[in-house]
Amino acid sequence: MKQLRIEKENTDRVSLKRRIRMNIILNALRSNGSLSLTELSRQTGFNVPTITNLVKKLEAEDYLIREKSHGPGQGRPPQCIRINTSARYVVGLDLGRFNTNIILVDLSRKIIYKKRFHTLNLQEPKVIDQLLNEITNAIQESGVKFSKILGVGMAIPGLVNCKLGRSYTFLNFKDKPIRDVFEKRLDLPVFIENDARSMALGELWFGLAKDAKNALCLNIGWGIGLGIITNGRIYYGNDGFAGEFGHILIKENGHLCQCGKYGCLESLASGRAIAEQVRQIVRNGKDSMLLKLVDGNIDIINAETVVRAAQMGDQLSIEIFEQAGKYIGQGLAILINLFNPEVVILGGRVSQAGRFLLNPIQTEANKRALPHISERAKIVVSELGNLSGALGATTLVKKEIFETAHLDVSGLV
Ligand SMILES: [Zn+2]
Known part of the structure; x- marks a missing residue:
């Protein structure tokens, strides 16, 4: 790891060049699994002697494993190289x-x-x-x-x-x-x-944005965040703050948001807002399965409890997600018009509500975004679950x- 830190400084021109080539080789193996030297040469554009040399160095650092290929045909099977996944x-x-x-x-x-x-x-x-x-x-x-x-x-x-x-x-x-x-x-x-x-980034590497060039990832949890992928890369903005989707104005004269402004999306549809709204309604006497789930202790109702209640068919919880989904869809329609994404991925703990949130978001986005753009933007729930972050x-x-x-x-x- 010291070595990683030193390499980060990029002081030496020769070692930087070697480092770039080593990264390219590792990345080719990450995307393709196991490759022979010839295949690796074809994938990376480096000639076989260069590849052989770099592979030796990576082997010395324990990053690679050589194995016999079990391909068809007679004769000596070619050696294949793959990443030693337990190296680090x-x-x-x-x-x-x-x-x-x-x-x-x-x-x-x-x-x-x-x-x-x-x-x-x-x-x-x-x-x-x-x-x-x-x-x-x-x-x-x-x-x-x-x-x-x-x-x-x-x-x-x-x-x-x-x-x-x-x-x-x-x-x-x-x-x-x-x-x-x-x-x-x-x-x-x-x-x-x-x-x-x-x-x-997780979606880009392991999830539903893996093959996407342009994607939007909504993180709906305690707040509402946005990760923007354009041309296969994360978009940062000038100071690295791009994507503050939770703080766009959705409701004129709405509630006070954590950021100090009023009517932000986050103050209406985040996990925190959903839990607060539900607690208030139940306190006012509305009957709900939620009361059973928390043994009558309204204070401990959180977004996860509302997700569980909706999945059990609780009408109040379903309605709350319906309303939250409408607000999110309203904001998302603007993003779809602006970014023309091929996929929109819903993640974060509130997205575990699945169709209860996805359906109203989809309906509202379709209603408000330009049809030609929204028809091509798939809206899906992340498959990486609670560990996506x-x-x-x-x-x-x-x-x-x-x-x-x-x-x-x-x-x-
Ligand atoms: Zn705000």
């Missing part, structure tokens, strides 16, 4: 206001450890110690050697500038970027990103060894 591991955290998911994955997307824990207040410094403890415990409990950990990726809600390593809405305590605080304490490379963009966070680290876009190639041109 990555820690991914999806930080929530109330709960955090932490996972460890190998170099494929196999999850070898997962835990969900209650998060301390993300605006108080003591949460740093809690997160550091959870990360070290997770590595210990997983049984993976510390030296095999490539790095830690963290998905954080609110405003995050991943390049500077700074988080502004939460975990913003001192002058020092929060990423650097974690790196120093853990002695590991750490990468941070906004949770919705992190989720979009944490899986996305692991790709923040993995892209360091599989992608080249982050490497400064200006010195090579």
Whole structure:
């Protein structure tokens, strides 16, 4: 991991060139599975002697495994090369206001450890110690050697500038970027990103945006975030804050939002808003299955409880999702007109409501967006489940060894 940090600095022209080529080889193997040297040469455009040389280096670092191909035909089977998925591991955290998911994955997307824990207040410094403890415990409990950990990726809600390593809405305590605080304490490379963009990265690598060039990923949880994929890459905006979909105006003179403005989408259709609305209606005497689910304790009703009640056929919960879906669809229609996506992926805990949320979103988007554009934009629920944010966070680290876009190639041109 030291080596990753040094390589990040891109000081040496020759090693940078080699690093780019190694990443290209690893990425070709990631996309294709097992390849022979000739196939790898065809895929990457490098000649066989160059490939042989680079493969040796990657083998020395334990990244590759040679295996005999079981293809048809007589004679000596050609050797194939594939990634040694247990060569390194990555820690991914999806930080929530109330709960955090932490996972460890190998170099494929196999999850070898997962835990969900209650998060301390993300605006108080003591949460740093809690997160550091959870990360070290997770590595210990997983049984993976510390030296095999490539790095830690963290998905954080609110405003995050991943390049500077700074988080502004939460975990913003001192002058020092929060990423650097974690790196120093853990002695590991750490990468941070906004949770919705992190989720979009997960969808791009493992999920329903895998083959998409232009996609929108809505993270509907405590708030509402958006990850924008254009031409197969995440769109960041000037300061890395693009995608604050939750704070577009939907209702003139609406409720006060967390951001200090009124009538934002988030104040009407987020998990927090849904739970608040339901609690209020039930308190006012409306009969609902929710009361049974929480043993009469209305205060503990949250978005997940409403999802469960809707799935059991609770009319109030279904109506609430219907209304929330209408608001989200209203905003989404604008996005569809603006971005012309091929797919819109709904993720986050509230998206677990499935058709109860998807159907009204679809209806409203169809009604409001230009038909020619909306007809071609598929709206789907993520298949990565509740761990999509944490899986996305692991790709923040993995892209360091599989992608080249982050490497400064200006010195090579
Ligand atoms: Zn707002």
